[in-house]
Amino acid sequence: MTSDNKPAPLVLVVDDVDHGREIFAEYLEFRGFRVATAADGLEAIEKTHELRPDVILMDLSLPGIDGWEATRRLKEDPSTRDIPIIALTAHALASAHDKARAVGCNSVVTKPCLPKDLEQEVRRQLAARSGGAPEDTAQP
Amino acid sequence: MGSVARLDVLPSSRGSGTIGARVKLSLVDVLLAEPETRLCAVETLRWLARHAGIERAVCAVVDPESGRLTGLTGLGVPPAVVEAFSLDLSDRTHPLVVAMAGSEPIAFHDSGQILPRPFDTPLGKASFHAVPLGSSQQEMGPGLLLLAGAGDGPVSDDVLWAAELLGMRLAALGYRRIQTDERRHKRERSLLLAVIHAVTDPILLTDADGRILIANAGAETLLTAGDEKREGWRRAVALNNMLFSASLFTAERGPTRRELLLVDPSEGKELLFEVLSTPVAIRSGENGIVSVLRNVTDLRRATEEIEENYRRLRLAEAATRAERDRLDLILNSVLEPILVTDPAGNIARMNPPAERMFTLPGRRDGRDGRGSEIERRVQANDAVFTSFVSNLYAGQSLRWRGELNLIDPKTGATIPMEAISGRLVSKHGEETAVVTILHDLTEAMEKAVLYEQVKRHSEELREKVREATAELAGQNELLRRQALELEQASALKSQFLANVSHELRTPLNAIMGYTHLMLEGVSGAVNLAQQDKLSRVDANARHLLAVINDLLDITRIESGKMPVQAERILLSELIDEVMTEVEPVIAGTRLAVTRDLSPDLPEIETDRQKVKQIVLNLLSNALKFTPQGSIAIRLEHHGPAGEISIAVTDTGIGIAEENQKTIFEAFEQANSSYARRQGGTGLGLTICRRLASLLDGRIALASQLGEGSTFTLFLPAKSRTA
Numbered sequence: 001m002t003s004d005n006k007p008a009p010l011v012l013v014v015d016d017v018d019h020g021r022e023i024f025a026e027y028l029e030f031r032g033f034r035v036a037t038a039a040d041g042l043e044a045i046e047k048t049h050e051l052r053p054d055v056i057l058m059d060l061s062l063p064g065i066d067g068w069e070a071t072r073r074l075k076e077d078p079s080t081r082d083i084p085i086i087a088l089t090a091h092a093l094a095s096a097h098d099k100a101r102a103v104g105c106n107s108v109v110t111k112p113c114l115p116k117d118l119e120q121e122v123r124r125q126l127a128a129r130s131g132g133a134p135e136d137t138a139q140p
Numbered sequence: 141m142g143s144v145a146r147l148d149v150l151p152s153s154r155g156s157g158t159i160g161a162r163v164k165l166s167l168v169d170v171l172l173a174e175p176e177t178r179l180c181a182v183e184t185l186r187w188l189a190r191h192a193g194i195e196r197a198v199c200a201v202v203d204p205e206s207g208r209l210t211g212l213t214g215l216g217v218p219p220a221v222v223e224a225f226s227l228d229l230s231d232r233t234h235p236l237v238v239a240m241a242g243s244e245p246i247a248f249h250d251s252g253q254i255l256p257r258p259f260d261t262p263l264g265k266a267s268f269h270a271v272p273l274g275s276s277q278q279e280m281g282p283g284l285l286l287l288a289g290a291g292d293g294p295v296s297d298d299v300l301w302a303a304e305l306l307g308m309r310l311a312a313l314g315y316r317r318i319q320t321d322e323r324r325h326k327r328e329r330s331l332l333l334a335v336i337h338a339v340t341d342p343i344l345l346t347d348a349d350g351r352i353l354i355a356n357a358g359a360e361t362l363l364t365a366g367d368e369k370r371e372g373w374r375r376a377v378a379l380n381n382m383l384f385s386a387s388l389f390t391a392e393r394g395p396t397r398r399e400l401l402l403v404d405p406s407e408g409k410e411l412l413f414e415v416l417s418t419p420v421a422i423r424s425g426e427n428g429i430v431s432v433l434r435n436v437t438d439l440r441r442a443t444e445e446i447e448e449n450y451r452r453l454r455l456a457e458a459a460t461r462a463e464r465d466r467l468d469l470i471l472n473s474v475l476e477p478i479l480v481t482d483p484a485g486n487i488a489r490m491n492p493p494a495e496r497m498f499t500l501p502g503r504r505d506g507r508d509g510r511g512s513e514i515e516r517r518v519q520a521n522d523a524v525f526t527s528f529v530s531n532l533y534a535g536q537s538l539r540w541r542g543e544l545n546l547i548d549p550k551t552g553a554t555i556p557m558e559a560i561s562g563r564l565v566s567k568h569g570e571e572t573a574v575v576t577i578l579h580d581l582t583e584a585m586e587k588a589v590l591y592e593q594v595k596r597h598s599e600e601l602r603e604k605v606r607e608a609t610a611e612l613a614g615q616n617e618l619l620r621r622q623a624l625e626l627e628q629a630s631a632l633k634s635q636f637l638a639n640v641s642h643e644l645r646t647p648l649n650a651i652m653g654y655t656h657l658m659l660e661g662v663s664g665a666v667n668l669a670q671q672d673k674l675s676r677v678d679a680n681a682r683h684l685l686a687v688i689n690d691l692l693d694i695t696r697i698e699s700g701k702m703p704v705q706a707e708r709i710l711l712s713e714l715i716d717e718v719m720t721e722v723e724p725v726i727a728g729t730r731l732a733v734t735r736d737l738s739p740d741l742p743e744i745e746t747d748r749q750k751v752k753q754i755v756l757n758l759l760s761n762a763l764k765f766t767p768q769g770s771i772a773i774r775l776e777h778h779g780p781a782g783e784i785s786i787a788v789t790d791t792g793i794g795i796a797e798e799n800q801k802t803i804f805e806a807f808e809q810a811n812s813s814y815a816r817r818q819g820g821t822g823l824g825l826t827i828c829r830r831l832a833s834l835l836d837g838r839i840a841l842a843s844q845l846g847e848g849s850t851f852t853l854f855l856p857a858k859s860r861t862a
Contacts (some may be wrong), residue, residue, distance in 0.1 A: 017646065023653035030662045061642075090645035092692050093638055093701075112649035112685060114656050 010034040012053035014044040014070070015088070016062050024057060024088075027115035028122070041065025045073055048080050055125050057118070060089040060100060067093055068103045075104030078126075084125035088113065159191050159298040167302060169221070171309045174488040177201070178212055180313065181283075183321040184306040188287065192299050195289025198222055201273075201282055201310060202229065202240075206424050209240065209284060216289075217262055225262045226717050235259055239270035240284050241858065245295040245303075246270045269295050274307025342413075342433040345420070350385045353428060362402055362433070376405035386467045387415060388429055393417065399435070408753045412437045433794040477578040481529050483571045487522075494578070497521050497546055517547040525559075529574055532561050539563075543581070634699040641692050644684075652681045683821070690823035697830045704747045704834055711775055711784065712737050718755050727764055732770040740777050744784055744857055751855070754839075757824045758788040758851045766792030769848070777857070783837075787852040795843040803841065804829045828853075 011033045015021040025035045036051050038044040041062045048056065056074070060067035067087060074080040087105040089096055090112075097108045106128075109121055167187045174180045181199040188194040196216035200209045211225035231237055236259065239246045249267045261268070268288040273281040284305050284617070333354070336343050342359035344352055355363065363384060365377040375589040380402045389402050395418040404411050413433040422428040436443075471478055477494035479487055490498060498521055500514060524544050542560040545554050561576040655677045658666055666674065696702040715735060719726075726733050762771045769791030776785045795803060804825045825839075832839050836856050843849035 017650075019650045019653070023650065023657060027653075027657055027662055028659070030657075033848070069365040090649065091638070092641050092645065092689065093696075107635070111645050112652045112681070115653055116656065116660070 007031055008034050008098065010036060010051060010060035011122060012036045012038060012047055012051065012056045014038045014041075014057060014062070014067065015032075015059040016040055017059070020059060020088075023115060024118055028119060031119050033122070035061040041067060044070050048074055048083065053083060054129075055122055056083055056085045057122070058085050058087050058105065060087055060091065060096065068099060071100070071105055072103040082129070084129055086118075086121055086125060089117075158296065160700075163191055164283055164298070166572050167305065170535065171305060174781070175313065177310055177313050179305060180309050181213045184302055185213065188299060188302055189215055192296060192302070193289060194287050194299070196263055196266065196268075197288065198225065198286045199306075200225060200227070200284050200286070201314075204314075209236070211262060212283065214262065221262045225260075236261075236270060236284065236286075240272055240281065242272060245272070246298065247295075257846070262286065269299075271295060271299065271303045272307070273310060274304035281307050283307065295448075341435065343431070344433075345422075345428050347386060347422060347428045348426065350388055353422070359433070361405065365405065372408065373405040376403040376408065379403055380405070384415075384431075388417065388431070399436070402433075410437075411435055412440055414439075431489065474577075479525070479576045479578075481574040481576065483533075483573070485526055485529060488573060497549065497578070498525065501549075513552070514549045517549040517552060521546045521549070525576075528559055529561060529576065532574055533571075538565070544578070546578070556585060630699055634695055634701065637692065637695045641688055644688050648681055648685055648688075650683075652678065655681065687821045687823070690821045690827060693827050694823060694830070697834065702750075702834065703795065704712070704750070706745050706747055707749070708743045708745050709748045710743055710785065711741055714752055715755070715773060715786075717777065718752060718759060722759055722763065725760070729763065729766075730768065731763065731766055734770065734772045736772060736774040738774075738776045741775055741784065742777065742857060744855060746835050746855060748836060754828045754831050754853055755786060755788070758786075758830050758839075760851065761824060762788050762790040762792065762849075765835065766790040766848070782857060783854045784857055785852050785854050787850055789848065789850040791848040794845040794847045794849055795841070796845040800841055800843060804839075 011028050013021050013025045016039050021037045025037055029035050038047045042065050058067045071085050084106040087100040087108040100108050141720035162460055170183045171180050180550055185197045198214045198217055199212045201212045203210050207229050209227040211222035247269045263286055266288045268286050271285040336356045340358055341354045344359040345354040346352055362380050365374045390396055397416050399414045400415045402411050414436045415431055415433050417429050418429045419427050420430050471491040477497055478491045479494050480489040482488045542559050544557045544559050546557050548555055558579040558581050561574050564573045566572050607774040655674050659674050771790045774787045829839050837854050840852045
């Protein structure tokens with residue numbers, strides 16, 4: 001919970017699997033973040049333009065426009081380029097990770113991933129974007 | 141040689157004649173008919189023997205040249221004695237000379253009376269009469285008859301008549317002879333002189349004092365000079381005379397031949413003469429020397445030239461002979477038959493191999509028929525060869541090559557021959573010979589057959605090789621396809637595992653996520669019992685995740701998708717990192733974990749992440765399987781080019797020897813139930829060993845059940861893959 005009137009960071013959770021979205025969304029909201037969700041790449045792009053999230057959790061295996069393509073488009077767009085994107089994938093092979101970094105993902109997290117570990121990564125990316133240390137204030 | 145007689149000298153009393161006129165006339169007839177002095181004497185002595193009782197007699201005549209009385213013929217006396225009889229008429233006291241001078245016969249008797257001097261007599265010691273031949277016309281008759289055997293009585297009138305007749309006849313003959321001889325002598329002398337002068341070689345006769353008696357023109361030129369000749373000429377002649385006279389001394393004892401250098405007075409040139417000197421009797425008791433000089437100045441030069449030419453000829457001859465011997469040697473050393481044929485087609489020369497084909501062997505035994513068979517074969521060969529050579533003579537080419545079938549004279553086997561003939565033509569285009577070399581083709585033909593066989597075998601072999609190669613290529617292709625399929629299969633397997641991993645992780649994410657949400661109380665509070673059970677769900681999910689990760693690692697190693705990224709690292713730093721990571725685990729135990737780092741540890745070049753994974757794994761295992769005691773990490777450097785070892789020793793449960801080999805196999809754990817309790821996946825050591833192998837290292841194990849274990853990772857001090 002932020003103590004000042006500054007709104008909590010908005011996290012866009014993109015995942016085609018319902019429980020995937022639900023676990024991270026629920027936990028992050030529980031931890032005080034604002035959360036929006038998208039179920040595919042196209043929706044993720046639309047929501048990003050519409051909501052201007054502070055960080056995006058992007059599952060890579062998505063129907064239609066997949067996570068790699070969506071990331072590539074968002075990173076090509078100057079208006080969305082600066083939004084950190086954390087790739088979330090069940091692919092454990094290095095090639096999948098390398099590909100994700102190549103299209104512009106700021107970090108890659110392998111599933112399964114404990115919600116609290118993910119929260120830590122989100123805070124790290126937010127801190128990196130604002131140029132400061134990760135905020136511990138939201139920690140319980 | 142007569143014997144020395146001591147005889148009485150008595151005047152021969154004349155006896156009366158008893159021989160009839162007819163008998164006397166017969167002697168007259170004979171003597172008149174006989175022109176030969178000696179035969180007249182012979183006839184007379186015979187007549188005396190027959191009619192006057194004379195037994196032994198010698199007729200001696202006066203030699204007007206020498207002035208001696210010499211034996212002409214004898215009766216009952218050896219001819220040698222007659223011939224040896226010679227008496228000097230100037231010895232006036234000699235009894236026989238005395239007898240010659242008288243007109244009456246003198247009788248010599250062997251009475252032992254001492255004579256004024258002893259003398260040789262051809263009639264020996266017997267008494268004889270010396271009867272001078274008819275002396276009516278001369279002071280001294282032409283000869284003397286010595287007669288014996290008519291008794292000691294006086295010489296009969298018949299004997300005296302015969303002596304007178306013979307004397308007259310001899311005187312007549314002698315006179316005529318002297319007359320003719322003198323004319324002839326004059327003629328011969330002038331002829332002789334003409335001949336001598338005609339001879340260009342100088343010829344001269346000198347007396348004992350070296351004075352020139354006769355000289356021909358050539359000799360006069362050299363050795364005489366009138367006052368009209370110039371000074372040089374005269375001096376040359378004087379010198380020549382001196383030289384010639386000096387050379388004569390050696391010639392007095394017998395014929396000599398010597399060389400003498402004289403001067404040509406007209407030109408002053410030196411001339412070399414060969415001088416032949418022969419002593420001759422000029423007149424009785426006086427010797428002279430005939431010398432013939434032959435100018436050999438040119439001759440000697442010519443002789444020298446001839447000798448030189450002869451020497452050269454001999455040398456050339458020797459060279460030719462040597463060349464010919466050498467040629468023979470060469471010809472004979474050639475194993476193949478060689479024949480030289482003259483233009484008439486006859487074989488002029490052969491070497492031994494040719495002789496075996498074209499001549500009969502020395503042994504000829506026609507009886508068993510074998511010899512004739514050989515002969516027939518030799519003749520057949522000769523016919524074939526002659527026909528071949530005649531081809532060459534018919535044609536124009538210098539060389540001729542052909543094939544002949546000859547017969548081996550010994551065995552009768554046909555020998556195929558290659559014949560190469562060459563004509564030898566002299567410089568003048570004259571054909572001198574044909575040389576033919578025969579080459580036995582039997583072997584070549586056999587070789588050709590063999591070659592064909594070899595070629596055929598070679599072809600077959602090549603065909604087989606080609607087939608084998610094709611088959612091999614097929615198999616290679618098959619293998620390649622199989623390899624490709626295997627590769628594809630392997631890739632499929634890897635993909636499959638990756639997919640499996642992905643599909644497992646997604647639900648695992650949900651399980652772990654929801655469990656976590658519940659444990660965190662996101663969905664409301666949970667009681668302690670629920671919390672405990674959720675923790676078990678979490679632990680099992682984590683174990684499952686570990687298994688999935690390990691499987692993925694193995695797959696990656698096997699499919700070569702785990703690249704080695706070498707860098708220079710300090711192992712001490714790496715151990716620090718590992719210790720930091722396991723610190724929380726160590727803290728949860730009561731184990732003492734020590735580190736022992738050798739001071740000389742160098743930097744090594746290796747894959748940091750993989751070394752760390754191995755050490756972490758070994759240390760985790762040690763922590764898991766050591767209920768109590770201690771764990772020691774020891775790093776050592778074995779030699780400058782050797783290995784670095786990282787040993788993790790624990791005082792844990794240990795591993796039985798029979799399990800020490802299988803411990804590195806996947807899902808093998810020595811104590812499964814215990815291991816499971818400790819959360820091992822059963823893949824850790826498998827991965828460690830494979831990672832070590834990737835780094836050119838290895839892992840060794842030393843352990844005893846209940847006594848603890850030591851796992852040692854050996855790494856090369858410098859990676860070969862770097």
